[in-house]
Amino acid sequence: MLKKKNKSAWYIYIVKCADKTLYTGIAKDVPKRIEAHNKGKGAKYTASRGPVKLVYQEKTKNRSTATKREIKIKKLTRTEKLKLIKSRSKQKKIN
Secondary structure (H helix, E strand, O other): OOOOOOOOOEEEEEEEOOOOOEEEEEEOOHHHHHHHHHOOOOOHHHHOOOOOEEEEEEEEOOHHHHHHHHHHHHOOOHHHHHHHHHHHHHHHHHO
16 A cells, blocks of 8 residues: 655755755645755745755744744754754654
8 A cells, every 4th residue: 555645744944055054944845845955945044055064953843833833943053953853864864
């Protein structure tokens, strides 16, 4: 039996820009969004700071949840964001 794709899933993502700054955003299709950032069409912030590299991704159930989480992440300091990125990469290695 095939699993249905969760069409309402949204993702929070963090990219590292070429100037080493971090940008946080939300998307339904992260690879497509990263591609847009790298073409200079993703966001004003990343347009002049490309190329970007995906460093963090987190799945949520809907846009509202993703937006609320994005706001929380954007309020973090750079050090706190780097800790979040590092903790997620450790979790992936364990799983």
